[in-house]
Amino acid sequence: MSSIEIKDIWQIYDSRVVLEKISLNIEQGSFVSIVGPSGCGKTTLLRMLMSEEFCTRGSILLDGIPLPAEPTLERGVVFQRYSVFPHLTVLGNVLLPMELKASRWLGKLLGPKRYNAKEEARAMLEHVGLRHAADFYPAQLSGGMQQRLALAQALMAKPRVLLLDEPFSALDPGTRADIHVLTKRLWEETKMTIVMVTHDISEAFRLGTRVIVLERPTPDDPTKGARITHDIPVRPRAKDKKGAA
Numbered sequence: 001m002s003s004i005e006i007k008d009i010w011q012i013y014d015s016r017v018v019l020e021k022i023s024l025n026i027e028q029g030s031f032v033s034i035v036g037p038s039g040c041g042k043t044t045l046l047r048m049l050m051s052e053e054f055c056t057r058g059s060i061l062l063d064g065i066p067l068p069a070e071p072t073l074e075r076g077v078v079f080q081r082y083s084v085f086p087h088l089t090v091l092g093n094v095l096l097p098m099e100l101k102a103s104r105w106l107g108k109l110l111g112p113k114r115y116n117a118k119e120e121a122r123a124m125l126e127h128v129g130l131r132h133a134a135d136f137y138p139a140q141l142s143g144g145m146q147q148r149l150a151l152a153q154a155l156m157a158k159p160r161v162l163l164l165d166e167p168f169s170a171l172d173p174g175t176r177a178d179i180h181v182l183t184k185r186l187w188e189e190t191k192m193t194i195v196m197v198t199h200d201i202s203e204a205f206r207l208g209t210r211v212i213v214l215e216r217p218t219p220d221d222p223t224k225g226a227r228i229t230h231d232i233p234v235r236p237r238a239k240d241k242k243g244a245a
């Protein structure tokens with residue numbers, strides 16, 4: 001079964017068609033990159049997958065069931081910036097999804113459960129190379145460290161689907177290359193489904209198992225929305241198969 005089924009969705013804002021007839025089956029465990037010109041509706045599509053936006057027509061199913069009306073922890077998200085909470089330490093940020101899972105309203109774990117959750121959070125920080133920064137606040141981290149923290153935070157909820165909205169675009173090339181390796185490793189280890197919006201074509205092909213291109217056929221015509229113009233399977237390169245990124 002497809003993990004995500006997008007069925008003939010349209011998005012129309014004030015009689016301007018933004019997305020038109022978008023249908024896409026995304027298999028569980030795939031890494032789908034979405035590219036396209038600015039303003040073609042990439043983020044709108046991602047926001048729909050998060051339940052932060054609702055399509056005018058059509059439907060989206062997750063494992064055969066319509067998406068919940070609200071964002072849920074099974075769908076993690078990392079934005080270009082500001083995905084983490086500035087008033088919480090690095091450890092506090094990574095702990096938060098587990099606290100929310102345990103008690104949505106109180107947002108706190110107590111006693112041995114808190115101790116165990118902290119151990120798990122520290123292990124995740126180790127995994128993304130941030131254990132030494134557990135007591136720092138996000139403002140004290142570099143951009144690359146903040147995005148590693150955002151990934152760690154999203155992964156703590158063990159999401160089935162991870163949605164990435166230009167997550168690496170603010171990073172310098174060296175940091176970006178490092179975080180590509182980390183993202184690919186985390187994706188391979190967790191076997192989750194990832195949908196990533198990016199402007200960077202090489203990043204789309206480097207990370208994705210499939211690249212979707214969205215484009216408006218006639219950019220100035222408000223009655224015609226963006227459609228999927230290309231759906232490109234990406235064959236893993238030989239060295240990727242051996243585990244390198």
Ligand SMILES: Nc1ncnc2c1ncn2[C@@H]1O[C@H](COP(=O)(O)OP(=O)(O)OP(=O)(O)O)[C@@H](O)[C@H]1O
Pocket residue numbers: 013018036037038039040041042043044045
């Ligand atoms: N809530 C909204 N109300 C009205 N128009 C909206 C709304 N959300 C998005 N739009 C419009 O929909 C279009 C697509 O926006 P979206 O942010 O999805 O594009 P994008 O492809 O992600 O762009 P970029 O690559 O520049 O980030 C834009 O014209 C935007 O102004």
